[in-house]
Amino acid sequence: MLSQEETSKLKIGLEIHVQLTNLKTKLFCPCPSDYRGKKPNENVCPICLGLPGTLPQVNSKAIESAIAVCLAFKAKVQPYVAFSRKNYFYPDMNKNYQITQYDKAGGATIGIGGHVTISMDGERREIPFRRIQLEEDPGRLVHVEKGSVRKTYIDYNRAGIALVEVVTEPVMHQPKEARLVLEKIQTTLEHLGVLDPSFEGSMRCDANVSYAGGARIEIKNINSFREVEQALRFEELRLAYLPKLESNVTKRWGEKEGVTATSREKETEEDYRYFPEPDIPPILVDEKLVERIRRHLPELPDERLERFIRAYKLPEKLASILVMEKPVADFFEEALQFSNDPKEVAYWLTNEVVRRWRECDVDCRKSKFKPRNLAKLVNMVKEGALTPRMAKSVLWDVVLTGEDVEEYIERKGISIIRDPNMFKQVILKVLEEKPNLRENASKNERIIDFICGEVQKKLDGRADPIILRNEVKKLVEEED
Ligand SMILES: [Zn+2]
Incomplete structure (x- = not known):
């Protein structure tokens, strides 16, 4: 761990690529956007293959979705938007250029500025954005290794999928901060209805790091938020303790190895020879359209957080855990149709159910365990039909199987x-095993608690806590 002074010298910026998974077609052609699970190179046409003589046509729904993204993050929607060509030679981009947006050389991105709010260590922080832009996804390289033969195949099904890129200012100082920003962006876009994060690879991130004004390191294409944090932790330590780098470099994060490795000297912007995309005329964004989209924005996480605190009297920390994942917040509100104790439902959901999902790598969107079942369990604990410990052990199984809580209890004879x-x-058995407990028990509530705990252990947590406690007190006083 670095000291606070050292941490403040660290500067982290993120470039986040998000596929607009709400769109049915690609950004510049009518090819379907549902490329996952398709045969390689099935969803392609002359436009997304970049064949000479073809003309890209902008998907107006993509423009509308990108405007909604800008508004959700309070970025300024530009009245005039122009696409640019970013030139580079790489097999995943067969035209040898990517159609993107750029804020210089005659280009204009769809959004400028904006920010995301996170809460870290009990404080709220605003992380400002530099710009929001719309661009096409490249194709996908598939590396196959058979014995000593290594081959790389190219699948252009993904080429031309609409991406929104969010570029933050390099103002984060801790890897954890970067992870929180990514989580907040994800939940915001999911609430907005433009991103389904359960689609593999729908949100990807490049991170750039520098230490004490030294060279900038860019870590490319990190897939999960946990890995972003790990890669940044690795770079944080390396930058602080090893000799300074001579020049900016691009690195690859090795998930298996847990280290970053240099892949090339970093290109500068000049290397890409940006110029205005000649095949797409500039787009004038109608102010009325922007206003219409603004009026139809759904409830976003920040507003939902405030509502959870206000309407359900939840502590801020608990409410923010819920809204950090839209499906979890939805699960919570659905369970409340069957229970009138929001705090208990939130507690059991975030502490037990989510933990169990994570442990078993269950996507809560696809979970067999339903909100009504959680509400049933919470109600049973409240009514005294189950002890909290019994409820935990019931949850352990039914979160995975989805079995009805009451049926499970009956089947198991619990x-x-x-x-x-x-x-x-x-x-009496507990007191016999630990005779020293007897002496002060009648004067010390904590020893009574301890004895209750020991008895619960022997009875698999099935003892009614109130009756048990009375009984312990009665016996201890008799002993005196
Ligand atoms: Zn196409």
């Missing part, structure tokens, strides 16, 4: 124990 005589035997 029931709460309320018989004081049964408790008496177990309490």
Whole structure:
């Protein structure tokens, strides 16, 4: 770990590429955008293959979605938008240029500025954006290794898919901050309805890092937020403790190896020879269109957070965990149709259910466990039909199988124990095993708690906590 002073010398900026998964077709041609699971090079046409003599045609829905993205992040939508050509030679881009947007050389990106708000260590922070732009996704290289033979195939199904790129200012100082920014951008775009993050590779990120004003390192194409944080932690330490780099470099994050490796000297912007895209005339953005999109913006995470705090009286921390993932927030609100205790539902959802989903790598969008089932369980704990410990162990199974909580309990013959005589035997056994507990128990509530805990362990957490506690007190006082 770096000290606070060292951390403040670290500067992190992000370039986030998000596929507009709400679109049915690609950015400049009528090819379908659902390329996943398709045969290689099935969703292609002369336009997205970049054949000579073809003309790109801008998908107006992509422009509208990008305007919505700008408005969601409070970026200024430009009245005049122009595409640019970014020239480079690489097999995933068969035209040898990418149609993108650029804020210089005659180009104009769709959005300028904007920001995202995160809360870190109990404080809210605004991370400003430099620009928001619209561009086409390149094709996909597929590397195949059979024995000693290595081959690379190219699949152009992804070529031409509409991407929105968000470029942040390099103002983050900690890897964790970068992860929070990515999570917040993801949940905002999902609330907006333009991104389905469960689509593999729909949100990708390049990160640039510099330390104490030294050379800039760019880490390319990191797939998960956890990896972004790990890659940045690695660079943070390397930059602080190893000799300074001579020049800017581009690096690749090795997920398996857990290190970054230099892939090439970083290109400068001049290397790309940007110039205005001659095949697409500049677009004038109608102010009325922008206003119409603004009026139809759905509820976004920041507003939803405020509503959760206000309407359900949730603590801010709990409410922000819920809205960080739209499906989790949706699950929560659906469960409230069957329970009138928002705090308990939120607690059980974020602490137990989400934890179990993560542990087993379950996508909560596809979970068999339904909100009504969670509400049932929470109600049973409230009514005293289950102890919290029993409820946890029930959840452990049903979160994965989706079995009805009541049916599960009946099938397993699980029931709460309320018989004081049964408790008496177990309490006496605990006191026999640990004779020193007897001495001060009657004067010390914490020892009583401890004895209750020991009894619960022996009874698989099935003892009614109130009856058990009374029984422990009664016996301890008798002992005196
Ligand atoms: Zn096409």
